[in-house]
Amino acid sequence: MDPLVDRLDRIRGTVAPRNHNARTIAALTSNPGCGRRGLMDAAGVNKGAVAGQLGFPAGFGQSRFAIARGNAFEAQVKADGAAELLQLLRERLGLAIPEVAYDDLSNVGGNASREVRYARTKALLARAASDRDDAGTLFDHPMLRLEIAGYYAYLEPDLIAFRAGGKFHVVEIKSFAVIDGQADPGKTAAAATQSAVYVMAMRELLAELGHPPETVSHEVVLVCPENFANRPTATLVDVRKQLTVLRRQLSRLTRLEAILDALPAGLSFDLAYDADQQPTRPADELRKAVSTIDARYSPDCLGTCEMAFFCRDEAAGSTSALGRSVRDDLGGVESIGTVLGLARGTLTPGAGQEEIAGLLRFAHKLRTECLDGIG
Ligand code: SF4
Structure with a gap:
């Protein structure tokens, strides 16, 4: 091993x-x-x-409700060999997709181990990529992997990838609604970033197989319920920007x-x-x-990491708990106690702290004057 x-x-x-x-x-x-x-x-x-x-x-x-709703919508879109999804791709997006094969990769002959599923995904994508007939196969639950910080992370996607017009497209099914052609911008941005992760992983896999990265399209298909019904609608989303950001962040x-x-x-x-x-x-x-x-706790962790309350408690009293911009503005002063001491003039600035101490004293003076004026 x-x-x-x-x-x-x-x-x-x-x-x-x-x-x-x-x-x-x-x-x-x-x-x-x-x-x-x-x-x-x-x-x-x-x-x-x-x-x-x-x-x-x-x-x-x-919430459990949101998860159940998402699962139900996904099952609806994928029912009967993803018949509803195929119709959408043909009608709404004008993609010429013939009758397609449907491969469910959630397990391989009853074996759901990620290594076996990854090997099967790789074999099927290799076959599809070399197929000149553009067979239009749908791949449900492919197992992908991505190199992160020096190790391979397996990705458990809930997506379908399909091949049409010589390109693979990633399909992301989300249960947030598109109302009058508009979706929640935050949720759409998050879905685009998540789809970019899959595009990147598929590109790595196809590169391993000797195919150019563009074999996987930068346009992903976002499928959401339309208006207040559960009827799906599909939109093409360009994730080139997200791919650039992701690449930079992964390298950091x-x-x-x-x-x-x-x-x-x-x-x-x-x-x-x-x-x-x-x-x-x-x-x-x-x-x-x-x-x-x-x-490296910051308040953003509260919305993205399960460890957030523990790390916040651990970071109590440190300037990093106030957020990255505050920490950066405070130029290397790590404790809130030190910040207050420098601002009130009860602490003598250490080497390199003279400039920030001057700014803090000035801010403290302004605050005191404002409060006195109000009083
Ligand atoms: S909550 Fe803690 S473990 Fe999670 S990203 Fe933030 S600092 Fe790191």
Whole structure:
């Protein structure tokens, strides 16, 4: 076994790894300097369960209702060999797609291991890419992988990829509504970033097979319910910009080897589940293990990472807890206590802190004058 994979397995412990999806990769790249998230995601650790055992259960994520609605809509679009989706692609987007074959890659002869599914996905995409007849096959739940910070992350996509006109297209099915031709801009942007992750992973796979990256189109098909009915509508979305951002952010991720080299040999986040699937790992011991790895908390984490409440508590009193822009404006002063001391003049600035101390004293003076004026 690859020593890196072996080490990550030991860090995760006895439970099965959690696969990445485009959402988790997009979130990972939103805080590329955080080694803690990088390592936990690479090891496939269930961050939500770890946070819960630490006493800081995750406070975000899709509601059960939203998940159920999303699953129902996806099942509707994919029913009968994705008949409804095919009709949409033909009618709305003018794509010349003949009768197609439909390959469900969620398991291979009953084997759902990610390595086997990846190998099968690769074989089928290789065949489709070499097929001059443009067979128009739909691939449901292909298993992809992407190199992240020096290791391969498997992607568990909920998408269909299809080939038409000599190109592969990624289809992303989302349950947020398009009303009068308009969708929520934030949700559309997130869907575009997630689709870009899949485009990138498919391009890597096809490059391995000797095909040019453009074989996978930068135009993805976003399928959403239209207006207030559950009728699907399809839109082509250009993800070139998202691909550029993603590439840059992935290149900024801390290399995994560098994180692992600094860790104690026996480090593990194993929750030691008992026969009733209840975690038995003492919270203090787990906290010690988690705190071994540097984190980069910022308020953005509250919307993107299950560990956010734990990391916020840990970062209390530090300027990073106030957000990146505040931390950068404070030019390397790490504690809020020091900031207040410099502003009030009760602390003498250290070497290199003279300029920021002057600005803080000035801001404090303005604030005091304003408050006195109001009084
Ligand atoms: S919540 Fe913690 S682990 Fe997650 S990205 Fe933020 S700092 Fe890193």
